[in-house]
Amino acid sequence: GFQDLQPFGSSPCRGELPGLLVNEIGGIHGILHGHVALLKKHFYLITMKEFLENRKHMSKKVQAIYLWWHKPIIDRELLQSLPNLKVIANSGVGMDHLDLKLVASFGVKMANAPYAVSSSTADTGMALLLASARRLVEGYHVAISPGMEYCEADLLGVEVTGATLGIIGMGSIGYKIALRAKAFEMNILYHNRTRRKEQEEQAVGATYCEKIDSLLQQADFVMVVVSLTPQTHKLIGKREMELMKPTATLINISRGAVVDQEALVTALQTGVIRAAALDVTYPEPLPRDHTLLKLKNVIITPHLGIKTDKTTYMITEEAVENILAALNGLPIPSEVLPS
Numbered sequence: 001g002f003q004d005l006q007p008f009g010s011s012p013c014r015g016e017l018p019g020l021l022v023n024e025i026g027g028i029h030g031i032l033h034g035h036v037a038l039l040k041k042h043f044y045l046i047t048m049k050e051f052l053e054n055r056k057h058m059s060k061k062v063q064a065i066y067l068w069w070h071k072p073i074i075d076r077e078l079l080q081s082l083p084n085l086k087v088i089a090n091s092g093v094g095m096d097h098l099d100l101k102l103v104a105s106f107g108v109k110m111a112n113a114p115y116a117v118s119s120s121t122a123d124t125g126m127a128l129l130l131a132s133a134r135r136l137v138e139g140y141h142v143a144i145s146p147g148m149e150y151c152e153a154d155l156l157g158v159e160v161t162g163a164t165l166g167i168i169g170m171g172s173i174g175y176k177i178a179l180r181a182k183a184f185e186m187n188i189l190y191h192n193r194t195r196r197k198e199q200e201e202q203a204v205g206a207t208y209c210e211k212i213d214s215l216l217q218q219a220d221f222v223m224v225v226v227s228l229t230p231q232t233h234k235l236i237g238k239r240e241m242e243l244m245k246p247t248a249t250l251i252n253i254s255r256g257a258v259v260d261q262e263a264l265v266t267a268l269q270t271g272v273i274r275a276a277a278l279d280v281t282y283p284e285p286l287p288r289d290h291t292l293l294k295l296k297n298v299i300i301t302p303h304l305g306i307k308t309d310k311t312t313y314m315i316t317e318e319a320v321e322n323i324l325a326a327l328n329g330l331p332i333p334s335e336v337l338p339s
């Protein structure tokens with residue numbers, strides 16, 4: 001379009017582009033510099049700092065918000081101060097940090113980014129599964145300990161090939177995990193609110209378990225991939241861990257609060273389950289003295305599920321697509337409705 005013909009990004013009619021509020025550019029909670037050109041092509045970017053410095057002028061300009069790592073925080077006060085806000089796009093799939101009903105009550109649409117995140121998050125799930133099965137982190141510590149004889153290191157792991165994987169939550173990420181697990185010759189069970197089509201099940205060789213309990217009893221690896229909602233809060237608690245095999249490993253790449261963390265600590269300390277690999281905890285980060293950080297049979301990563309250069313860029317592309325659809329009154333490809 002017309003914007004593409006403008007040399008060097010900042011076009012003369014920049015002010016006429018719809019205003020997009022972002023927390024900041026760069027920094028811990030800021031959108032990445034590499035994404036700015038794409039955003040500026042379609043929007044007039046307003047950072048929270050600029051907004052707060054010139055609230056009266058800026059508040060009318062904002063038509064959309066792009067949330068990056070849950071920032072800016074969306075509360076009633078912010079929503080009330082943005083009369084022209086139409087849509088909030090989230091830089092990820094999980095929407096548990098947003099009060100969906102509150103946002104919807106302002107007539108503001110919401111979107112997430114399920115397509116962009118699915119491959120890299122599935123990769124993270126498999127990476128944690130493999131690392132835990134084969135004790136890679138413990139092995140790394142042996143390798144960097146001076147003078148440690150390799151044969152003295154007791155690093156017998158568990159076999160992945162032929163093992164049973166239970167996937168809880170068969171959305172776009174869960175399905176990509178199944179695809180990957182198939183290549184590792186795993187037996188795949190899954191539980192989901194709605195059963196997948198038969199062809200989809202067959203394509204990855206996955207068997208549906210209507211009851212989570214039967215999945216838990218059979219699986220050697222349990223991978224948690226559901227979104228956090230009131231229904232999934234502490235879905236995996238003491239009872240569920242006790243149903244699991246003592247040789248089983250729990251992998252969580254969804255949200256920390258889907259697993260009862262106190263129960264998990266006990267289960268890991270008392271051999272109720274073999275090990276856990278967690279990309280998510282509560283809180284994040286865990287306090288330095290948290291027991292989970294001291295157990296040998298736990299791997300923890302700092303919520304890096306989506307963190308690749310390609311995926312983060314695709315997230316911004318998906319957000320742009322969703323926002324433009326909303327501003328043009330078209331169906332929003334990844335609209336999220338309050339339940």
Ligand SMILES: O=C(O)C(=O)CO
Nearest residue numbers: 091092093094117306
């Ligand atoms: O996509 C998500 O929900 C993530 O956790 C990444 O931020």
